[in-house]
Amino acid sequence: xxxxxxxxxxLKTVRHKTESNRxxxxxxxxxxxxxxxxxxxxxxxxxxxxxxxxxxxxxQMIGQADGYISAAVHAPxxxxxxxxxxxxxPHPSGLPDxxxxxxxxxxxxxxxxxxxxxxxxxxxxxxxxxxxAGIVGLGGAAFPSAVKLNLSGQDQHLETLILxxxxxxxxxxxxxxxxxxxAAGIIAGLHVMVHLLEPxxxxxGIEDDKPEAxxxxxxxxAGTGYAVRSVPTRYPSGSVKQLVKLLTGKETPVEGLPIxxxxxxxxxxxxxxxxxAIDHGEPVISRVVTVTGHxxxxxxxxxxxxxPFAELIEQCGGYREKVERLIMGGPMMGFALHSxxxxxxxxxNCILAASAEELTPTRPVAPCIRCGACVEVCPAxxxxxxxxxxxxxxxxxxxxxxHLFSCIECxxxxxxxPSHIPLVQYYRYAKNEIxxxxxxxxxxxxxRQRHQARLERLEREKxxxxxxxxxxxxxxxxxxxxxxAGGKLDIQTAVAQAKPQPLSLIPSHEGTGESEGEKTxxxxxxxxx
Numbered sequence: 464x465x466x467x468x469x470x471x472x473x474l475k476t477v478r479h480k481t482e483s484n485r486x487x488x489x490x491x492x493x494x495x496x497x498x499x500x501x502x503x504x505x506x507x508x509x510x511x512x513x514x515x516x517x518x519x520x521x522x523q524m525i526g527q528a529d530g531y532i533s534a535a536v537h538a539p540x541x542x543x544x545x546x547x548x549x550x551x552x553p554h555p556s557g558l559p560d561x562x563x564x565x566x567x568x569x570x571x572x573x574x575x576x577x578x579x580x581x582x583x584x585x586x587x588x589x590x591x592x593x594x595x596a597g598i599v600g601l602g603g604a605a606f607p608s609a610v611k612l613n614l615s616g617q618d619q620h621l622e623t624l625i626l627x628x629x630x631x632x633x634x635x636x637x638x639x640x641x642x643x644x645x646a647a648g649i650i651a652g653l654h655v656m657v658h659l660l661e662p663x664x665x666x667x668g669i670e671d672d673k674p675e676a677x678x679x680x681x682x683x684x685a686g687t688g689y690a691v692r693s694v695p696t697r698y699p700s701g702s703v704k705q706l707v708k709l710l711t712g713k714e715t716p717v718e719g720l721p722i723x724x725x726x727x728x729x730x731x732x733x734x735x736x737x738x739x740a741i742d743h744g745e746p747v748i749s750r751v752v753t754v755t756g757h758x759x760x761x762x763x764x765x766x767x768x769x770x771p772f773a774e775l776i777e778q779c780g781g782y783r784e785k786v787e788r789l790i791m792g793g794p795m796m797g798f799a800l801h802s803x804x805x806x807x808x809x810x811x812n813c814i815l816a817a818s819a820e821e822l823t824p825t826r827p828v829a830p831c832i833r834c835g836a837c838v839e840v841c842p843a844x845x846x847x848x849x850x851x852x853x854x855x856x857x858x859x860x861x862x863x864x865x866h867l868f869s870c871i872e873c874x875x876x877x878x879x880x881p882s883h884i885p886l887v888q889y890y891r892y893a894k895n896e897i898x899x900x901x902x903x904x905x906x907x908x909x910x911r912q913r914h915q916a917r918l919e920r921l922e923r924e925k926x927x928x929x930x931x932x933x934x935x936x937x938x939x940x941x942x943x944x945x946x947x948a949g950g951k952l953d954i955q956t957a958v959a960q961a962k963p964q965p966l967s968l969i970p971s972h973e974g975t976g977e978s979e980g981e982k983t984x985x986x987x988x989x990x991x992x
Contacts, residue, residue, distance in 0.1 A: 467692070467709055468711070470709055470842055471842060472842040473697045473698055473699060474697070474698045474840055474879070475698070476795070478696070479633050480634070480639070480672065482755050482756075483636045483754070484640055484763075486762045488640050488641070489765070489778075490765055491775060492770065492777075492778050493571070494567065494770050494771065494774050495566065497564070497567065498769050499526075499565065499768060500536075501536055502560050503599070504605045505606045506531075506532030506534070507530035507532060508529065508561060509529060509535060509536045510527045511547050511561070512526060512527055513525045515547060517544045518541075518542070518543055519541060519542060519543070521748065522537055525538050525563050532610055534594065534598070534599050535746065537597055537747065538748070539565070539749065539767035539770075541571060542567040543565065544563060545564050547561070547562075547564070548561070548562070550564065551804065553806070553810075576745060578744055579592060581658060586613075590659070593741075594609035596747060597746050598737055599747070601730050601732035601750055604810070608729065614727075621660045621661065621725060622724075623666060624666070625706060625707065626653060626728075627731065628642055628730075631701035632793030633793055634755050635793050637732070638730070639676050643675050649680070649683070649735050650687070650689070651741075652739075655738070667689060667691045668710050670694055670695070670696045672696045694710070698873070699873045703728045704871070707724070713726060717869050718868075736750075749766055750807070750809060752813065753812065754778070754814045756815045756817050757786045758816050759783060760780040761779060764778060769807060772800070772805055772806075773804055775814060776816065783816075783818075787817055787822060789815070790813075790814075790815040791811050792812065793813055795878075796873060823878070827883065829881075829883065831848055831852075831882055831884060840875040843870060845866055845869060847876040849865045850886075854867075857896070867890060867894065872890060
């Protein structure tokens with residue numbers, strides 16, 4: 464079935480793709496120092512396995528997945544660990560996070576690597592290999608792929624597996640170049656996904672402004688049964704729910720996931736890292752990243768994770784004049800960086816050095832005129848103006864009633880607003896406030912549970928003490944009864960003897976003038992003689 468099902472809303476954007484997609488992927492630099500964050504994925508932070516002074520090899524695990532939704536982290540090169548502490552990382556908050564800092568020895572010495580015969584493994588064993596290889600979604604979300612590849616709890620088989628090569632955001636071309644140059648590796652990784660998920664059909668969605676990528680992927684899919692679909696160039700066709708609708712016609716539930724309608728979706732770069740892990744024994748230590756905008760030589764680099772952004776920009780010829788802002792991601796859904804010294808992570812698919820011309824000009828915000836333009840372009844089919852009013856009034860419950868968390872923060876509403884209201888900023892604010900309130904509720908509930916558990920423990924210990932006392936009382940009573948009346952009399956006699964006796968005069972003997980005591984003393988004295 465080749466029919467497409469257009470989604471609601473969306474925008475035609477200025478693409479800016481040719482600036483960076485005309486040259487092949489270039490190898491990134493080998494920095495003297497790499498800063499590797501232990502949190503490069505959604506979920507629990509990886510547990511550090513190294514200490515300061517440890518020598519590490521390229522590909523060695525330095526952070527172990529800690530929890531079901533987590534992923535491992537590995538050394539991008541060989542060298543020595545010089546720090547395990549908090550360092551600046553690329554994040555909208557600008558807050559630091561725990562990192563492993565490695566000084567490179569320049570030798571790039573690998574761990575021992577072996578390919579995996581994945582068809583001979585149990586699915587859970589194969590998923591653990593991918594988990595330990597640090598495989599996450601490289602489209603930007605960085606969700607651990609081993610979790611998405613586990614359908615053991617589902618009641619039915621997967622209907623459709625989608626490989627996402629749409630890459631709809633302006634300026635970004637890393638997936639485009641990857642599909643052109645490494646299509647064989649992408650399809651090899653896709654084979655592993657198909658082995659684990661056993662879908663009824665496999666669809667590969669690519670926007671029609673990437674003819675070379677479509678041709679390369681179609682050639683590699685010949686005879687496999689996988690279908691490459693050319694989809695219209697319309698932002699945000701690469702968003703998961705919109706791509707699912709576009710290719711299958713299925714609507715993902717408001718509070719649900721694509722798996723709820725029998726669909727699972729992965730990025731083409733994720734499939735490529737699965738191929739490297741299975742066929743070459745290599746964990747995720749690098750990724751292809753687009754460096755574009757106001758740099759001298761825009762392009763795509765296959766760069767080591769932990770490389771400072773400044774060195775990647777220098778590899779592309781450095782900044783040109785009039786750079787106003789450094790953005791990680793595209794101009795629609797990306798975020799501004801506080802510094803170019805932050806390290807490359809698995810979630811970083813683009814570094815955009817934006818000038819004033821490439822940025823949306825800052826204009827005075829006017830009141831909402833209720834024109835409805837935001838409603839027309841919302842790809843999630845929401846009511847952006849209602850969400851804005853409730854978010855601004857801090858009526859978070861009402862904002863959730865209008866499905867606040869179905870907003871994908873694509874920025875379409877902000878782009879068309881004639882009043883220049885930063886709508887997405889209000890939605891992010893509301894989401895963060897709700898998450899903060901939920902955390903406080905969870906803390907309060909945990910404190911209540913602990914207090915209740917303490918009271919129950921104290922009550923239980925009190926009852927145990929009372930039970931022990933009751934067990935001892937019958938034993939004491941029985942012992943007293945066994946002693947009998949004689950025992951009682953002995954006690955009474957002892958008490959009586961202990962009492963002081965009254966003094967009595969001893970009568971003297973007549974005619975002698977001696978007392979009885981004196982006679983006794985005299986007789987004793989004679990005996991001594």
